[in-house]
Amino acid sequence: xxxxxxxxxxxxxxxxxxxxxxxMTVLTPLIFVAMxxxxxxxxxxxxxxxxxxxxxxxxxxxxxxxxxxxxxxxxVYLENADAIELKTTFEEKGYYGILYISPVVTxxxxxxxxxxxxxxxxxxxxxxxxxxxQDIENQKLLAYNIEDIDEILKSVQTDVSVxxxxxxxxGQTKETSTGISxxxxxxxxxxxxxxxxxxxxxxxxxxxxxxxxxIVEVIISSVKPVELMLGKIIGIALVGxxxxxxxxxxxxxxxxxxxxxxxxxxxxxxxxxxxxxVMSQVPTGQDRGVTEQTIQLSAQEEEFAKIxxxxxxxxxxxxxxxxxxxxIFGYLLYASVFAAIGSAVDTDSDTQQFMFPxxxxxxxxxxxxxxxxxNPESSLSFWFSMIPFTSPIVMMARLPFEVPTWEVVVxxxxxxxxxxxxxxLAAKIYRVGILMYGKKISYKEMWKWIKYKx
Amino acid sequence: MLLxxxxxxxxxxxxxxxxxxxxxxxxxxxIYGLLGPNGAGKTTLLRIINQITxxxxxxxxxxxxxxxxxxxxxxxxxxxxxxxxxxMKVGEQALYLARLKGLSKQEAMSRLKExxxxxxIIDWWDKKVEELxxxxxxxxxxxTTVLHNPKLLIFDEPFSGxxxxxxxxxxxxxxxxxDDGATVIFSTHNMGSVxxxxxxxxxxxxxKSILEGSVSKIREEWAANEYDVIFRGEANVLSNSHxxxxxxxxxxxxxxxRLKTVGDIDINNIIRDMTxxxxxxxxxxxxPSMNEIFIRVVExxxxxxxxxx
Numbered sequence: 001x002x003x004x005x006x007x008x009x010x011x012x013x014x015x016x017x018x019x020x021x022x023x024m025t026v027l028t029p030l031i032f033v034a035m036x037x038x039x040x041x042x043x044x045x046x047x048x049x050x051x052x053x054x055x056x057x058x059x060x061x062x063x064x065x066x067x068x069x070x071x072x073x074x075x076v077y078l079e080n081a082d083a084i085e086l087k088t089t090f091e092e093k094g095y096y097g098i099l100y101i102s103p104v105v106t107x108x109x110x111x112x113x114x115x116x117x118x119x120x121x122x123x124x125x126x127x128x129x130x131x132x133x134q135d136i137e138n139q140k141l142l143a144y145n146i147e148d149i150d151e152i153l154k155s156v157q158t159d160v161s162v163x164x165x166x167x168x169x170x171g172q173t174k175e176t177s178t179g180i181s182x183x184x185x186x187x188x189x190x191x192x193x194x195x196x197x198x199x200x201x202x203x204x205x206x207x208x209x210x211x212x213x214x215i216v217e218v219i220i221s222s223v224k225p226v227e228l229m230l231g232k233i234i235g236i237a238l239v240g241x242x243x244x245x246x247x248x249x250x251x252x253x254x255x256x257x258x259x260x261x262x263x264x265x266x267x268x269x270x271x272x273x274x275x276x277x278v279m280s281q282v283p284t285g286q287d288r289g290v291t292e293q294t295i296q297l298s299a300q301e302e303e304f305a306k307i308x309x310x311x312x313x314x315x316x317x318x319x320x321x322x323x324x325x326x327x328i329f330g331y332l333l334y335a336s337v338f339a340a341i342g343s344a345v346d347t348d349s350d351t352q353q354f355m356f357p358x359x360x361x362x363x364x365x366x367x368x369x370x371x372x373x374x375n376p377e378s379s380l381s382f383w384f385s386m387i388p389f390t391s392p393i394v395m396m397a398r399l400p401f402e403v404p405t406w407e408v409v410v411x412x413x414x415x416x417x418x419x420x421x422x423x424x425l426a427a428k429i430y431r432v433g434i435l436m437y438g439k440k441i442s443y444k445e446m447w448k449w450i451k452y453k454x
Numbered sequence: 455m456l457l458x459x460x461x462x463x464x465x466x467x468x469x470x471x472x473x474x475x476x477x478x479x480x481x482x483x484x485i486y487g488l489l490g491p492n493g494a495g496k497t498t499l500l501r502i503i504n505q506i507t508x509x510x511x512x513x514x515x516x517x518x519x520x521x522x523x524x525x526x527x528x529x530x531x532x533x534x535x536x537x538x539x540x541x542m543k544v545g546e547q548a549l550y551l552a553r554l555k556g557l558s559k560q561e562a563m564s565r566l567k568e569x570x571x572x573x574x575i576i577d578w579w580d581k582k583v584e585e586l587x588x589x590x591x592x593x594x595x596x597x598t599t600v601l602h603n604p605k606l607l608i609f610d611e612p613f614s615g616x617x618x619x620x621x622x623x624x625x626x627x628x629x630x631x632x633d634d635g636a637t638v639i640f641s642t643h644n645m646g647s648v649x650x651x652x653x654x655x656x657x658x659x660x661x662k663s664i665l666e667g668s669v670s671k672i673r674e675e676w677a678a679n680e681y682d683v684i685f686r687g688e689a690n691v692l693s694n695s696h697x698x699x700x701x702x703x704x705x706x707x708x709x710x711x712r713l714k715t716v717g718d719i720d721i722n723n724i725i726r727d728m729t730x731x732x733x734x735x736x737x738x739x740x741x742p743s744m745n746e747i748f749i750r751v752v753e754x755x756x757x758x759x760x761x762x763x
Contacts, residue, residue, distance in 0.1 A: 214537030221531040
């Protein structure tokens with residue numbers, strides 16, 4: 001036992017001290033955070049510069065005054081302007097761009113053009129489209145000469161946004177977001193795929209390094225081959241767990257700091273208000289008072305609060321614990337296969353023929369996981385989350401959509417049983433393989449090694 | 455007093471019999487040579503003693519008991535296929551290997567410093583292994599093999615890769631370890647070092663032991679009535695009916711030659727006859743070199759095997 005811990009500590013400390021490990025450990029959370037933040041920053045930072053837009057109509061004045069000025073945009077309606085001349089001179093005249101509206105716009109949607117030097121921001125385009133659409137609709141309705149049309153229009157205006165609420169067996173309701181579940185499924189499955197492969201391949205490299213540098217026979221004259229193999233596998237697992245824990249801490253740490261800097265000023269209060277309103281809304285239906293309060297929140301804040309609320313409703317303990325379990329056992333299963341391969345081959349190029357059958361279930365798992373995000377309850381997803389070689393990846397994709405506990409338990413149990421079996425087989429191949437040089441190894445050969453005794 | 459015995463060890467690989475009822479006895483505090491052509495089964499035998507491979511049948515007895523894994527800390531093994539972690543620092547690595555043999559960190563550290571200083575390699579302590587030459591790496595491997603003061607040392611081809619200076623340093627260290635009480639088994643193709651160092655040998659060929667015993671006895675047994683003579687005097691000494699001359703050279707009036715006696719004759723008569731014709735400067739029995747014995751024994755075994763087939 002003391003031998004195996006000596007081996008583990010070497011495997012661990014040589015890897016953790018490597019410069020590449022330190023760089024990877026620090027950089028990856030930064031990349032994660034950047035992935036979260038860059039879209040948010042782009043949205044928040046869209047050009048706030050004040051714009052003056054010239055509005056020109058082709059021979060009519062249907063849309064005069066339709067486009068209301070905003071904080072950052074003034075719409076200047078130019079009557080009888082020369083569009084062709086203005087095209088060349090609008091910049092000198094201090095305009096951001098020209099909005100050119102053709103009268104056929106009521107029938108041809110493309111009849112509106114915004115001419116500018118720069119790419120206009122998306123929300124400006126949406127604002128223009130919405131305004132024009134509404135006006136055209138109104139005008140069309142007006143053409144029917146219905147009495148009190150304004151009143152009617154106001155009263156029929158509705159806004160629908162579907163809230164998904166899941167009811168569990170105990171009758172508890174919970175607001176969920178398919179979007180967030182999908183994102184979690186994707187991140188979980190992809191992360192699992194990455195770490196299993198990343199650290200599994202490290203085991204293979206380590207074994208084949210020991211074989212090729214010819215140190216292995218020196219070591220197994222002191223320790224059993226299986227101790228050396230397990231020491232390496234466990235050592236690298238600890239490296240993986242260390243790295244992963246640091247990633248999580250750093251990512252959450254950086255996100256928290258950045259959040260308080262970049263996102264709404266007092267998100268906490270908003271969160272509380274919103275969660276109250278959501279709570280009370282769900283059981284009783286409409287509660288005017290609360291709704292009114294919420295209406296005062298800006299759309300962005302509301303959106304944020306909603307995401308936050310949904311995030312809070314995710315079963316984090318289950319997902320994180322499961323991730324660690326599936327990582328540990330999924331990794332152990334693949335690592336033992338990788339160790340066997342590393343021991344059997346002499347050169348890296350020989351690993352190719354054995355890598356393919358190992359990669360196949362991993363990649364298959366990833367594909368099924370992606371399919372799972374679309375359709376979490378399919379029987380394909382169910383079976384692949386039970387089969388040990390794909391279950392770590394597929395189950396990570398299923399978990400955010402809530403999986404019965406017994407399924408998780410069975411899937412982990414099958415995984416553990418398979419891993420024990422494979423460690424046993426791998427140890428047999430490993431024991432023979434590490435001392436076998438200059439021989440091209442086939443599957444048949446490996447099978448014979450498994451059957452060797454002693 | 456025996457330290458190690460192997461009894462009727464059989465090891466069958468799939469297509470080939472690696473060891474066939476191999477027995478050998480290694481006396482305590484001796485240097486034991488394991489000789490034999492490539493592929494004869496030497497490395498397999500050494501691996502069996504180190505419990506890297508298990509024999510199909512037969513026993514390995516160390517100090518009177520069947521060998522177990524606990525005995526591994528009493529054995530130092532330098533395999534033929536040997537190496538070090540290339541990216542690891544020399545000192546760290548030596549420490550790691552010593553700890554696997556059961557030494558405490560402090561103990562390993564102080565012994566390593568002592569050995570490294572003595573072999574003048576202490577400057578390499580913080581270097582990475584990949585920066586060292588092959589010979590330097592061999593020195594480090596040697597130190598890590600003997601560091602835990604094992605009572606049995608096993609070297610598989612210890613001198614391959616060493617320059618003559620370092621090889622002689624290594625030889626002296628091995629002799630010293632023997633004098634300090636260790637028993638040494640080594641396999642080698644270098645017959646010169648066998649004559650120099652070994653007390654006993656076993657010659658393995660085709661999985662079987664075909665020659666065993668003390669080196670001096672074996673050489674005497676294989677001596678075939680041949681004598682090396684240096685003589686000053688009449689040149690007709692080279693023609694004589696009592697012996698035939700195998701090779702000769704004349705330099706500065708001295709005739710050096712090897713003779714082989716013919717028939718059953720007392721060598722005193724030959725010497726007497728020579729002293730009548732001149733001065734006998736030297737007259738020595740010509741012991742065959744281990745090299746010659748090796749070749750002759752293996753060739754003979756080959757003929758025997760091909761005949762029996």
